[in-house]
Amino acid sequence: MEACNKMFSSLWKVSVRNLHHNMKPKNYPKVNSEDVVLNPPRYGYRKQREPLLSQSVTDTLLPSEVIRQKYIEAGKPAPIKFLPKSDIIARKNLIQLHERIELGLPHFKVGGKKVYFPKQRICLLRPNAKQTPYQAKFLVPKNMNRLDLRDYLWHVYGLRALNVTVQLLHSRWQRGQHDLGRYRGPQLKKMTIDMAEPFVWPEVPKKIVEQQQEQREVQFALAQPKTGSDEKKVSDLYDGLYKGNPLPNAFVPANFRRTGAGELGQYKKQVAGKPDRDLVSKYLGL
Template sequence: MPRLTTSSIPKAVNYSEKILNLTRSSIGPAVTESETVTNELLPHFRVGEKQVFFPKARIILLRPNAKHTPYQAKFIVPKSFNKLDLRDYLFHLYGLRALNITTQLLHGRYVRLSAFSGRFRGPQIKKMTIEMEQPFIWPEEPEKDEVSRWNEKFHEQLNKYKEENQMSVGSDVDKPTTAFEGALGKYAEGSQPFIPRFWKSEIINKRDKADKKIRYMEQLSKIDKFAKDADLNHELRR
C-alpha cells in the first residue's frame, strides 16, 4: 500500500481568497501569485483587530450629482454605519481607498397607503460621499433597444415558466420546471411534524370553538355600541 506524504496530498484551493484577489486586481494594484499585496495596497489607516468574514450590510453605489467630481463616489449605507465602517468595508473588500468621507442623513419620503388614510414618513436614509485617488466615470445609460436585447433571454425563460405552470395538471403539479435551469422550483414540501389523528381533531375543534366565541363577542360589542348610541340620541332629543 503506497504511503501518503505531504507532497502527494493535494493542496486545498481557497476560492474566497482567489475571488478577493481577482476583484482587487481589477480595481486597484495587482496581486502576486503568492497572494501578497504590493505596497500600494497597504492600509492607509490603523486596521482594527475584530474580523468580520460575512458582512451583512448592504452598500448601494449611486450615480453622481452635478456637484460631484469624478474623484467622488456616493453610497447609501445602513443607519448603523459610521465613517470608519465604510472605509474598512471598501478597502478590505474592493481595495478602494476612501480618503475623505462625509455623512448625510435624509428624511424618509411621505407614504400614503390609500387615498382615505393619513400619510407618514418612511425610514430615514443615510448617505456617505467619499473621495478617491483615481477618478471613476459612470458609463452612459443604455438605449431602449440595447435593454430589450439584454432582456430577451430573460423574457424567453419567463414565458417558458408561465407555459409550464399552466400545463402542469394532475401528477405534474409538483414537477420542477425547466425554465431558469430549475432555480424557481417547484420544490418538495419539507418534513412536517407528526400529529396523531385524535389530537389533530381535538386541536381543530378547540380552534373552531375559539373562533366561534370571538365572533359571538364581536356581535355583542356591536349590539352594545348600537344600544349606547340609541340612548344618547334619545337623551339629546329630550
C-alpha cells in the first residue's frame, strides 16, 4: 500500500512537472492592440432613470404652472417645489409691469420720502469688465437705499431701474502723507441697475488719455525729491518749457562775486553822481 502511494505521488509529480502557472507568450490571447481601450468609461453600472416630467418643459418663462398640470395629467404627485403659486403672482406682476411701461407710468410703487435741498452726489460710473450694456453702475451716498435710487432715476431722468443691486465697498487703509500711520478711507456704496435699453459709454479720446498720462509723468518727475547738486538741475520736461536754453557760466568764485558786486555798485554810483558833483564844484568855483 505504501509502495502504491509512493508510486502514485511520483507519477503525480511527473505529470504536474510541466504545468506552469504563468502563461507563455505563445498562449497569449490574439488581440489587435488598436482595438484595446485602456481605462474604458465606467458607465452602465448606474441605474438609468427616465427623464423627469418637469424636465420636458423648456420653452416657458414661468413653467411651474405647466409642470403642475403635466403631473396631474400623468396621475403623479407634483414635487413640492412646483406647488407654490408664486409664479402665477410673478406672471401677473410681469403683465402689470409691461402694461405700466406701455402706459408710461412708473413701474413700481412710488416712494413717499421727501428730500429738501439735497446736496448728495450720484455718479454714473464707467462699466467694469463683468457688466453688460444693459447694466449701469452708480456711486451713491451711503444713506441711500435701492428704492431711493430707483425713485431718483425715474423722477429725474425717466430711467427705469428694473433691478437694483447694492455693493457696499469696504473702507480701504490709506497711508498718511507725513507719518507712518494708516487711516480708514471712505466706505463707498455703489448700486448697479438693470435697464430696459442698452447704454454704452463713449470711448475716451486718445488725446485726453495721452495728455493725462504725460501730466502724470510730469507730476511724478516733479515730485521726486532733489538733493545736493540736483537742486540746481532744471527739469527738461515739456520740450524744455522750464529749462529754456540757459547760457553758460564763467568761473567766478563766490567770494569775488560778493566783493566785486559791491565794488561795481560803488563805481556805478560814482559815475552816476559825477555830473552833479561837477556842477556843484563849478557853482562854488572850486
